[in-house]
Amino acid sequence: MPTPPSSRRVLAIWCARLSIDRWRLAHGLAEGEGADAAPLALISETAHGPRITAANAAGLAAGAQAGMMLADARTLCPQLAVAPADPAGDLAFIEALAVWAQRWGPWSAIDRPDGVIVDVTGVAHLFGGEAHLLADAQAIFARRRLSVRLAIAPTAGAAWALAHHGPPRALLHPEDDPAQRLAELPIAALRLDDDTITLLRRLGLKRLGDLHGIHRDALVRRFRNRRSAAANPLIRMDQLLGRVPEPMLPVLAIEAPLVQRRLMEPIRHRELLERVVADLAADMVRLLEAKSLGARRLELGMWKVDGEVVGRRLEVAAPTRDAAHIAGLFGRKLEDVDAGFGIELVRLRASWTEPLALAQRDFEAAAENHGTSLAACIDRLTVRLGADAVRRPVPRASHLPERAQTWEEPLGPEKTAQTEFEFHARPLKLLDRPEPIGVIYQTPDGLPRTFRWRDASHEVVRVEGPERIAPEWWRERSTTRLRDYYRIEDQEGRRYWVYRNGLAGDGRGGMPEWFLQGMWG
Incomplete structure (x- = not known):
């Protein structure tokens, strides 16, 4: 049975300065040290020119704000330095943080673009209470020089509101009244879009407590056509107070199967390298078989004695656990590998896997038919000709002849919606x-x-x-x-x-x- 909202406990982690913290840590700087002491802004290119996505403390003091055009910020602060923003890196960091944050609870979810939600129901006693749990999290992030704001509340909405608009380390106890405790927070604490916040402010509703003094029917009439939660303050308020459930998509940690060989003596000859790759392929097959998986993408890494890393990647047409097939395909990709002074570590990783059920096989028949399947043929053609050279034409739902066909991977799933589209006679x-x-x-x-x-x-x-x-x-x-x-x-x-x-x-x-x-x- 689902946990009642009153007994649930949710931890919200907000990385208030995620982009700036990542840039500063990448350059090995402490806060306010070196280049971080001067005004700095991270920018992204837009159709109208560079736009600021984040600024450090000195940049904010000089007038630079997120969302401002760089040209406007330069008029306020001519000495403003800039660096490119990295939204993909920020998202990857949050994804990794969501998995790592499960040290405080059984599951977590990403709160885009710079936050994480952790379910800490029933685990606070392991840390000596919720106050000690918050202190533990605060200390860990401080050691990693990350600026975060934390909050624990009965719902994800309430925890988010306190983390973004409350004290740096907020705790809403189960016996507290959320409506009364959060009444002084700004209306933006409801996680609404900018247009809805502007409309509410024009109506004189600037705090959460202002919504309690208005009859609900009046708000229903005003926002009845807004189905999105981010555009409807009633939905957000009900989620904040636990009146309606708020679905969260938990983050699941998936470990890519990995095997490696650390060699006693560096190897320089291709025959020895192929033998090591064949051994790794056999190890990988055993690992995949234990998990009922088949490999679709395999990445081979080779560490040289001088520190250089050589990588080769392979994608197959269908999930496979055939060690000889994998080793044979990689053998063709090792022809141009320069071992230099020798290779001392070889690692094989299956970065893309798909379910592949175990099956009873006739070993003699498998030996006779080895390598004759369509998937094996396509894999060999792909290795020889390149991934983009092996494709199959499939029909597409368009009356125009030049648009009635598209190209897909050789053994991809059939799309029945396209194949059911019938045409008149067409030339070959x-x-x-x-x-x-x-x-x-x-x-x-x-x-x-x-x-x-x-x-x-x-x-x-x-x-x-x-x-x-x-x-x-x-x-x-x-x-x-x-x-x-x-x-x-x-x-x-x-x-x-x-x-x-x-x-x-x-x-x-x-x-x-x-x-x-x-x-x-």
Whole structure:
């Protein structure tokens, strides 16, 4: 049974200066030391120019603010230094932090973009109480020189509100009244979007306590069309007070299978390296078999004596646990490896795995048929020709011929929604792009009689059509013209697929144009 909201305890961790802290730690600086003592801003490129995403304490004091254009900030602080922001690195850090934070609770969730939520229900006694748990977390982050704000409350919404707008280390006891305790927090503590916060402030609702003095029906009428929680203060208030549940997506730690060999003597010859890779492949297969997994992507790392690391990556068409197949594929990728003074450590990691059930196999039949499967053939072609050279065409739901096909990985899952889309007769060969032709016809809307293509004239003896294809209005401009396709045959028996682009007097251009797009035979 789910834990009642009144007995749940949630820890909110807010990395208040995540981007700046990561930049400072990457440069080995203490807070307010060296380059961090001067005004600094992290910027990201936008369509209108560089925009500030974060600033250090000196930059904030000089007037730089997150969301400000760099040009505007430079007018306030000409000496402002800049560095590129790293949002992908920030997200990776939060993901790793969410897993590491499970030292305080059984599960955690990411609170984008700079926070983590941890369920600490029933675990506070292990730390000597919730106050000691907060002190432990505060001390650990301080040792790592990270600026964080912490809070524990009965709900994730209340913990978030206290972490962002309360004291640096806040604790809302189970016996406290959340509505009364949080009444003085600003309206932004409800995790609403900027437009909703601006609207509430214009209505004179600036604190959470202001919402308690308004009849609920009035707020329901005002926000009844807003289904998103971030745009509806009623939903956010109910979540904060525990009246409605707030689903959280827990973070699951997945360890990639990894095997390695630390060699007693560095090796320099390829034959020895291939033998080590074969041993690692056998170890990897045993590890994958124990977990009922198959490898789709494998990464091989080789550490040289001089400290250089050489890496090779391999992707297979289907999940595999065939050690000989894996070793054979990697063997072709080792041809250009320069061992230098020798390789002393080799590591194999399966960074992408998929479920692969155990199966009883006939060992003699497997030995006879080894390497003859379609997946094995595709893997060998991919290693020889490159990943982008081996693809399969699949139909796509589009009336336009040039969009009716796309390319996917060779053994990817079939998409039934695409294959159910039926077309009229299509030629076996389509040109890379339609080529313009000159056509003689009786009337602007009539059948073609003669056409000229690639400096040669062709007399039309048979015509089938037209097949009219309207523009895809959801992705094209309103001025795009419709097409009338014809299957035609010239005096020598060659058959072509041509179309007229537009109609005379359709108001979307001049006279219609003719193009040749494909041919039969």
